[in-house]
Amino acid sequence: MSAVGVVLADSSVIAKRNMLKITRIPDLLVGTLISPIMFILLFGYVFGGAIDVPNYREFIVPGIFAQTVIFGATITGAGIADDMQKGIIERFRSLPMAQSAVLVGRTASDVVLNVIVTVIMSLTGLVIGWRIRTSFLDAVVGFALLLLFAYALSWVMGLLGLLIRTPEAFNNLTFLTIFPLTFITNAFVPLETFPGPLQTIAQWNPVSTLVQAARERFGNVPPGTELGTWSLQNSELYTLLWIVVILAVFVPLATRQYRRAAAR
Amino acid sequence: MSEVFPRVPVMATASTAAARAVSPAVEARGLVKRYGDVTAVAGVDLTVPAGTVLALLGPNGAGKTTTVRMLTTLLVPDEGTATVAGVDVVADPREVRRRIGLSGQYAAVDENLTGFENLDMVGRLYHLGRKRSRERAWELLEQFDLTDAAKRVAKTYSGGMRRRLDLAGALVAEPPVLVLDEPTTGLDPRSRNDMWELLTRMVGGGTTLLLTTQYLEEAERLADDIVVIDHGRVIARGTADELKTQVGGQRVEVVVATDGDVDAAVAVLHEVAVGELQVERRARRVTAPVTSGTQVLVQVLQRLGEVGIVPLDAGLRRPTMDDVFLTLTGKPADEVAGVDEPARPVGEGVRP
Numbered sequence: 001m002s003a004v005g006v007v008l009a010d011s012s013v014i015a016k017r018n019m020l021k022i023t024r025i026p027d028l029l030v031g032t033l034i035s036p037i038m039f040i041l042l043f044g045y046v047f048g049g050a051i052d053v054p055n056y057r058e059f060i061v062p063g064i065f066a067q068t069v070i071f072g073a074t075i076t077g078a079g080i081a082d083d084m085q086k087g088i089i090e091r092f093r094s095l096p097m098a099q100s101a102v103l104v105g106r107t108a109s110d111v112v113l114n115v116i117v118t119v120i121m122s123l124t125g126l127v128i129g130w131r132i133r134t135s136f137l138d139a140v141v142g143f144a145l146l147l148l149f150a151y152a153l154s155w156v157m158g159l160l161g162l163l164i165r166t167p168e169a170f171n172n173l174t175f176l177t178i179f180p181l182t183f184i185t186n187a188f189v190p191l192e193t194f195p196g197p198l199q200t201i202a203q204w205n206p207v208s209t210l211v212q213a214a215r216e217r218f219g220n221v222p223p224g225t226e227l228g229t230w231s232l233q234n235s236e237l238y239t240l241l242w243i244v245v246i247l248a249v250f251v252p253l254a255t256r257q258y259r260r261a262a263a264r
Numbered sequence: 265m266s267e268v269f270p271r272v273p274v275m276a277t278a279s280t281a282a283a284r285a286v287s288p289a290v291e292a293r294g295l296v297k298r299y300g301d302v303t304a305v306a307g308v309d310l311t312v313p314a315g316t317v318l319a320l321l322g323p324n325g326a327g328k329t330t331t332v333r334m335l336t337t338l339l340v341p342d343e344g345t346a347t348v349a350g351v352d353v354v355a356d357p358r359e360v361r362r363r364i365g366l367s368g369q370y371a372a373v374d375e376n377l378t379g380f381e382n383l384d385m386v387g388r389l390y391h392l393g394r395k396r397s398r399e400r401a402w403e404l405l406e407q408f409d410l411t412d413a414a415k416r417v418a419k420t421y422s423g424g425m426r427r428r429l430d431l432a433g434a435l436v437a438e439p440p441v442l443v444l445d446e447p448t449t450g451l452d453p454r455s456r457n458d459m460w461e462l463l464t465r466m467v468g469g470g471t472t473l474l475l476t477t478q479y480l481e482e483a484e485r486l487a488d489d490i491v492v493i494d495h496g497r498v499i500a501r502g503t504a505d506e507l508k509t510q511v512g513g514q515r516v517e518v519v520v521a522t523d524g525d526v527d528a529a530v531a532v533l534h535e536v537a538v539g540e541l542q543v544e545r546r547a548r549r550v551t552a553p554v555t556s557g558t559q560v561l562v563q564v565l566q567r568l569g570e571v572g573i574v575p576l577d578a579g580l581r582r583p584t585m586d587d588v589f590l591t592l593t594g595k596p597a598d599e600v601a602g603v604d605e606p607a608r609p610v611g612e613g614v615r616p
Contacts, residue, residue, distance in 0.1 A: 006391070013388045017377065024376040024417055087372035091433065094336055094366040096358050097389040 007098040014092075014105025018079065019112065032075075032113065036068045036121040043188065044128050051189055053222050061130040062142075062214040063187030065121055066207055069150035070182055072114040074174040076106050077157030081170040084162065084261065100255050107154045114150050118143060133219030142217030145239060149210050152246040159254040162261045187211045192226060203228060206242040209235040287350050289314040289441050289472035290335060296343035297330050304330040306496035307344070312474055312489075314440070317467050319487035320476040323593075327496035328476035329369065332445050335474070336366045349441050362390070365434030369445045373429050375419040379410050382418060383432055390437040397436075404432040408462070424455030428462070435466075442466075444475040448482060460485055480585030492592055499592050508583045511591045513538065516564055517551045519577040526550065529575070532567045536560050542590065548576075553583075 022029055043064060044057040053059045080102075083089045092102050122130075132139045157174070164170045184194070184201055185208040194202050202208050212235035215221045231238045290312035297305040305327040312318040320328045333339040335346055337357035346353045349363035373382050380401050387397025405414045408428045413421060418429060427447070434442060447463065448456040463486055467473050477483050483490045484504045492500040492507070500507055516536065520529050526543065529550045533541055537552035544550075554560045561580050568575055583591075 009391075010389060013385060017374065017381075017385055020381065021374070021376040086375075087368055087370050088374055090338065090368055091366075091372040091386075092389070093338055094361060094364070095386065095389045096362040096391070101389075 003098075007100055007104060010097040010101030011105035011108060013097075014101055015109040015112070018106060018109035021079075022113065032072075032117060033120055036064065036117055037124045039064050039068065040121060040124045040128065047188065053190060055129075055222065057129050058131065058220050059215075059222055060188060061121070061125040061128075062218055062220055063185070063211050065118060065146050065214060066149075066185075066187055066211045067182040068117060068121060069114045069146050070153060070178060070207065071174075072110060072117055073150040073154040074157050074171075074178060075113065076110045076154040077159075077161030077164075077174065078167045078170050079106060079110075080158055080161030081164050082167045084165045085167065089258075089261065099259055103155070103158050103254055103258055107151060107158060110154050111147060111151055114147055118146065130220070134217060138217045138219070142214045145210065145213055145217070145236065148243055149206070149239060152243045152250070155250040155254050156246060159250055159257055162254065162257045165261075181205070182207055185211060190222075190225070191228075191232075204231050206239055208232070209239045209242075213239050287347075288312055289316075290318070290346070290348050290474055292331070292335060292344065292346040294344035295331060295334055295341050295346060297327075297334060297339060298342050303496055305334070305341075308493065308496070308498055310335075310346075310474075310491060310498075312441075312472055314472050315470050316488040317473040317475070317486055319483035319490045320474065320493055321478070321480065321483045321490050322476075322493040323478055326493045328478075328493055329445055330496075331493070332443055332474070332476055336364055336443050337361055349439075362437070363439055363441060365437065365439040365442045367431050367434040367442075367444045367447060369449060373418045373421075373426055373433065376417055378415050378417050379405060379421070379429050380414040382429060383436060386433045386436045392437065400436055404435060408432045422455075424451055424458060427451060427455070427459060431459075431462070439471075441472045441474070444473065446476055446478065448477070448479070456482075480589060484585050492589070494593050500588070504585065507585070507588045511583045511588050513553050513555060513583070515551050515581050515583060515587065516554050516561055517549060517577075517579055517581060518564065518568070518575050519547065519549045520573055521548070521576050523548065525573050528571050528573055529568065532564060532571065532573075535567065536564060539591075542587075551587075553587075 022032075040061060043060050047060075048056040080089070083092075083102075089102065093099075098104075160173065161170055164173065184198060185205050186202065187207065191199060191202050191208065209231050212221070212227070212232055216235065227233045227235075288311045290310060292308060292310040295305055295308045295310075296303070308327070308331050310318070310320075310331070320331060322328050330339065334341045335348055335353060337353050337360050340354060348360050351359045351363065353360050374385070377385065383401035383404055384397050387400050388394070390397075392400060402411075402414075405411050408431070410425060410428060410432070413425060418426060421429065431444070431447065434444070444463075448459050451459060460482070463473070463475075467486070473486075475482075475486065487504075489503060490501065490507060491498055500510065502510065516533065518529050518533065520526055523545070526545055526548050530541060530543060533550050533552040536554055538555050539553040542551040558580065561578065565575075565578060568578075
């Protein structure tokens with residue numbers, strides 16, 4: 001078997017193990033599936049009246065898609081930190097398997113999870129009035145972009161999980177970083193509402209451009225939305241650039257850290 | 265896949281046995297590992313002939329686990345060389361991993377998978393193929409008395425069952441060299457005994473076993489050869505008998521009835537002792553190394569009678585592994601155990 005074949009075979013064994021694991025922890029499963037429904041309902045109906053955007057519920061659904069898949073990416077890091085803590089990584093490292101398979105398999109199984117979650121969110125969105133107003137192909141590209149961005153972030157999370165080594169500490173850290181990352185954006189409120197410097201940050205935040213690109217692909221951009229920066233005018237390209245850079249930097253970093261992690 | 269990753273047969277044929285006689289299953293020369301200023305392993309030499317059992321005996325923090333981690337490719341040595349099953353651990357770590365089974369200090373089973381799923385997964389990662397991995401998982405579950413629990417998640421297993429499952433994981437690929445890091449630490453006495461019986465049966469089949477332990481009894485019971493390690497250095501090696509002979513002589517042991525009698529007993533034993541006394545006040549036991557056997561015991565009993573002490577117990581015994589440890593390290597085994605572990609500066613719950 002070729003080297004790539006070994007990586008794929010081993011990664012699929014790891015991915016299958018992670019999927020099995022999810023079905024064995026009902027709490028995790030319920031939390032992962034229910035919380036996006038809850039978010040869509042809460043944001044749609046609680047903030048909907050207070051925020052001045054025409055058809056706010058349609059505005060917010062792509063924002064919640066983005067936030068949810070990004071949180072989904074953190075599962076990679078928490079899972080790896082947990083495996084580090086329990087000595088599972090050590091066992092994997094003593095096996096003649098491909099060294100990259102644990103990370104490749106882990107990030108892959110989290111994409112599968114994110115796909116399931118996205119389907120559930122979409123159905124909930126449809127129920128509360130969100131619509132895809134473009135073509136099927138546009139919608140597919142929109143979803144692909146969301147999942148791809150989350151996939152790239154899961155490599156960042158994987159690296160953090162290897163460095164932090166305890167799932168509790170990891171979850172604290174992601175809570176403190178992912179909330180600002182996803183809230184200082186256009187996901188929940190129009191960018192015009194942010195004060196000066198915060199607005200600039202939000203305009204260049206790749207999560208904003210991801211949300212903007214998704215809204216464009218789904219046909220959910222409110223009329224009269226100002227696109228003041230290059231990043232927002234070229235949201236899809238700008239987001240893709242981020243994805244490429246994140247993958248180019250963090251895939252090798254995480255893989256290298258994996259080799260070192262247990263080797264201390 | 266098996267064409268690409270040839271498995272090494274467990275049962276040595278006559279010719280391979282001869283080949284192994286010249287090249288030992290594990291050979292380490294001058295292994296050194298440092299963590300900043302702390303030298304966890306300071307030049308360890310080891311040789312484990314094929315088909316034998318070597319126990320690496322020492323207290324916590326002695327450098328046992330660090331040594332084992334270097335031999336199992338989990339850690340790259342700062343100095344020194346090692347081959348396992350004929351393969352250099354630094355030059356070709358993946359080939360070494362193909363030929364070893366490792367079971368760590370904490371049972372590294374995935375508690376959300378069933379016993380079967382755990383072993384099946386390990387088989388797939390050894391590239392045994394789908395069919396063979398399943399067969400092998402069932403064989404091992406049977407062999408380790410886990411068939412009834414095969415379809416339960418490992419979370420529901422007892423400590424002993426987890427350990428057995430972890431050990432089974434190390435045997436999936438029928439490796440010629442098995443490495444067990446403190447296989448019975450944390451087990452209750454009954455599970456420990458079961459594990460010892462299991463290991464004794466296993467090594468009867470010709471597997472080479474390198475194990476670490478802080479239990480003298482375990483080393484004595486399982487190992488052909490013992491290497492005593494402390495502060496990252498080998499301080500003694502040999503069979504259990506050789507080590508005892510090295511310490512030499514016999515011991516007179518007296519247990520008295522009251523705390524007040526202990527000092528009197530110490531005074532009496534001082535008169536006959538040829539080395540340092542061992543005084544265990546809580547057990548009210550005093551032990552003295554002596555040169556000649558029975559006459560000394562008679563003499564001790566007479567002297568005790570003269571000062572009005574009737575011992576609860578008095579006897580003559582050969583040195584135990586505890587005495588060996590006391591003599592070699594200057595501290596009893598249970599006192600040395602429990603000191604900090606410089607080999608493990610980081611990571612909670614993960615083995616050093």
